[in-house]
Amino acid sequence: MNDMTRPDMAKAARAILARNDRGGYTVPTERLYPFQWNWDSAFVAMGFATFDVDRAYRELERLAEGQWDDGMIPHIVFHAPSDTYFPGPDVWGTRHRIPTSGITQPPVFGMALRHVHEAAVAAGDAGAAERTRKLFRNALRSHRWWLAARDPEGTGLVAILHPWESGSDNSPAWDEALARVPTTTTTAIRRKDTGHVDPSMRPRDVDYQRFIHLVDVYRDCGWDPAKQWKAAPFKVAEVQMTAILARSTRDLIDLARRLDLPDETTELTSMAETLEKGLAGRWRDDLSRFVSRDLVSGEDIAAPTQAGFIPLIAVMLDQSQRKAVDAEIAHWCEGMAVGVPSTMPSAPAFEPRRYWRGPVWAVINWLIADGLRHNGLNDTARRVERGTVQAMERAGFCEYFDPTTGEGLGGDTFSWTAAAYLVLNRRS
Numbered sequence: 256m257n258d259m260t261r262p263d264m265a266k267a268a269r270a271i272l273a274r275n276d277r278g279g280y281t282v283p284t285e286r287l288y289p290f291q292w293n294w295d296s297a298f299v300a301m302g303f304a305t306f307d308v309d310r311a312y313r314e315l316e317r318l319a320e321g322q323w324d325d326g327m328i329p330h331i332v333f334h335a336p337s338d339t340y341f342p343g344p345d346v347w348g349t350r351h352r353i354p355t356s357g358i359t360q361p362p363v364f365g366m367a368l369r370h371v372h373e374a375a376v377a378a379g380d381a382g383a384a385e386r387t388r389k390l391f392r393n394a395l396r397s398h399r400w401w402l403a404a405r406d407p408e409g410t411g412l413v414a415i416l417h418p419w420e421s422g423s424d425n426s427p428a429w430d431e432a433l434a435r436v437p438t439t440t441t442t443a444i445r446r447k448d449t450g451h452v453d454p455s456m457r458p459r460d461v462d463y464q465r466f467i468h469l470v471d472v473y474r475d476c477g478w479d480p481a482k483q484w485k486a487a488p489f490k491v492a493e494v495q496m497t498a499i500l501a502r503s504t505r506d507l508i509d510l511a512r513r514l515d516l517p518d519e520t521t522e523l524t525s526m527a528e529t530l531e532k533g534l535a536g537r538w539r540d541d542l543s544r545f546v547s548r549d550l551v552s553g554e555d556i557a558a559p560t561q562a563g564f565i566p567l568i569a570v571m572l573d574q575s576q577r578k579a580v581d582a583e584i585a586h587w588c589e590g591m592a593v594g595v596p597s598t599m600p601s602a603p604a605f606e607p608r609r610y611w612r613g614p615v616w617a618v619i620n621w622l623i624a625d626g627l628r629h630n631g632l633n634d635t636a637r638r639v640e641r642g643t644v645q646a647m648e649r650a651g652f653c654e655y656f657d658p659t660t661g662e663g664l665g666g667d668t669f670s671w672t673a674a675a676y677l678v679l680n681r682r683s
């Protein structure tokens with residue numbers, strides 16, 4: 256890869272999106288992830304928007320086909336069968352007209368919709384307003400679901416009930432909360448992921464036992480949000496999720512104004528204010544980052560993971576917070592071949608090759624850079640973006656990168672990494 260020019264790389268990134276296209280939706284990578292994943296597709300839509308706005312809209316439209324009547328957009332839409340992934344639709348046992356999983360994922364959808372809309376308007380696409388208006392409705396229903404189902408007490412922080420919802424499945428952030436979840440399952444566990452990727456780069460078997468225990472509990476609740484909320488053995492008011500929801504809410508407000516929807520603008524503005532207030536209260540001076548709260552133990556989750564920096568996309572820091580966060584990110588990146596690691600390298604939990612316990616993820620860097628820019632930390636944002644683009648130029652469009660060596664790890668020809676290249680390469 257390293258002798259490819261930037262235009263060659265962009266061409267290769269577009270070829271990956273084409274190769275992973277399954278008919279209007281994009282699989283994250285073949286075999287390891289053979290269906291449509293929620294937040295993957297939102298990032299992918301932004302990648303498509305750099306060269307094909309029609310296809311970008313299509314990605315979101317196909318994801319919206321999986322939306323439940325209560326508004327939830329599931330984390331996987333099983334559009335077509337595949338036997339290379341576990342757990343498949345039979346394990347989830349949901350009742351949507353297209354088979355889906357029963358949990359959700361970070362709502363990047365709203366951010367993506369604004370991005371796609373702006374690209375479509377810039378390209379002079381006459382159908383943009385109509386397509387955006389329909390998808391805006393899907394997004395609004397999903398945001399209402401988030402607030403009602405995952406913050407029923409109105410704290411301004413939304414909770415995850417499963418580590419898979421965070422998208423950061425085996426992050427050290429969940430170690431304590433997940434340790435309380437029993438390892439017993441009624442579902443037989445038949446992992447497929449470790450047949451596609453070296454097991455040392457994936458969650459451990461004991462993590463999977465707990466992941467599937469949670470699926471069993473929620474399936475027994477008939478996927479009813481109120482019953483799940485009561486029964487949940489794992490419940491974390493999460494700052495990365497809340498920040499993405501808050502940022503997406505601001506992006507929907509922008510769209511609501513352009514589409515001349517005053518009632519929706521008012522509703523979304525009150526939602527955004529609630530979430531931003533909730534997030535602002537999660538800053539910890541002693542850690543120079545934001546922390547989630549374990550709602551089962553009532554304790555803060557101080558584990559140093561990337562999630563602590565994501566609120567920058569939604570919150571305006573004061574001058575001293577800004578300085579502190581800038582120094583903290585620099586500290587995490589010291590001596591690394593590529594930053595920003597998903598776990599602080601000096602932490603005992605840091606494992607540079609294991610999935611969410613240390614590796615660098617291009618889409619996380621994209622969010623961190625957006626947050627840094629939002630807070631006027633433009634030089635650091637540029638450094639993060641440039642480092643991410645260079646990592647891809649050296650190692651290709653892998654799922655993630657070892658921060659200590661820059662080596663590409665996990666699945667290869669990864670759709671969201673290709674999408675990140677198409678967007679970040681224009682900035683750096």
Ligand code: DGY
Binds near residue numbers: 419
């Ligand atoms: C997996 O199967 O590894 C996913 O991250 C769950 O969505």
